[in-house]
Amino acid sequence: MINSNKMNLVEELKVRLDSAKAIVLVDYKGINIEEVNELRKRFRKNNVDYFVQKNTLVRIALNELGITGLDSFLKGPTGVAVCKTDEISAAREMATFVREVMEDKPFPTFKAGFVDGVVYLLEDLEKLSKIPSRDVLLAKMFGSMKAPISSFVRLIDAIATQKAE
Numbered sequence: 001m002i003n004s005n006k007m008n009l010v011e012e013l014k015v016r017l018d019s020a021k022a023i024v025l026v027d028y029k030g031i032n033i034e035e036v037n038e039l040r041k042r043f044r045k046n047n048v049d050y051f052v053q054k055n056t057l058v059r060i061a062l063n064e065l066g067i068t069g070l071d072s073f074l075k076g077p078t079g080v081a082v083c084k085t086d087e088i089s090a091a092r093e094m095a096t097f098v099r100e101v102m103e104d105k106p107f108p109t110f111k112a113g114f115v116d117g118v119v120y121l122l123e124d125l126e127k128l129s130k131i132p133s134r135d136v137l138l139a140k141m142f143g144s145m146k147a148p149i150s151s152f153v154r155l156i157d158a159i160a161t162q163k164a165e
Contacts, residue, residue: 006057013061016049017082023062024090024125025070025111026079028052031102039097039108046089049082069119073112087115088128095129 017023028036043050055074062070081090091113098108113120113128120128132140 009053009057010061010064013053013057014065016051017061017065017067017080020082020084020114021087022081022083022090022113022115023067023070024081024083024094024113025073026081026094026108027077027111028079028108029077030105030107035101038101039094042093042097043081043090046093047083047085048090048093049084050079051082052077052079067114070112070114078111079108086134088131089133091125091129092131092133095126 031039040050055076055078058078058080059071059074062068081094083090091110094108094110098105102108110122110125112122113125115128131137
């Protein structure tokens with residue numbers, strides 16, 4: 001039986017997890033406090049809520065929200081990264097952190113993720129983490145749309161300049 005204090009924690013977790021576009025579970029063992037603080041700072045900068053809580057309480061909160069696919073991954077040291085704005089920012093920031101801060105250390109690692117109702121495993125999360133941010137993709141798209149127009153304007157200008165000579 002869960003006591004009232006733990007029920008309050010579960011309710012708080014449900015608020016943090018509710019309406020999440022992405023939930024990423026991270027195995028954080030082997031990471032020191034300075035590295036954890038750097039990871040939290042990077043997550044905060046990208047609107048990712050990162051926390052560590054007892055696996056049982058996280059499992060109960062997820063189950064009450066109808067998410068059961070992550071139950072088997074809630075074992076051992078588990079950090080939870082929740083993003084309500086961008087589906088891949090948690091995975092992307094985690095991968096960037098490991099590459100830039102942790103260098104060649106084999107930790108922390110992804111356990112699993114939950115994005116748009118689908119459970120993603122380690123390999124899938126690593127692939128997702130390589131997708132550029134929404135802003136970068138929009139810039140590339142607008143650049144691609146602008147390129148033909150710019151080329152057309154330069155062509156018209158070149159024709160006008162030739163006729164003027």
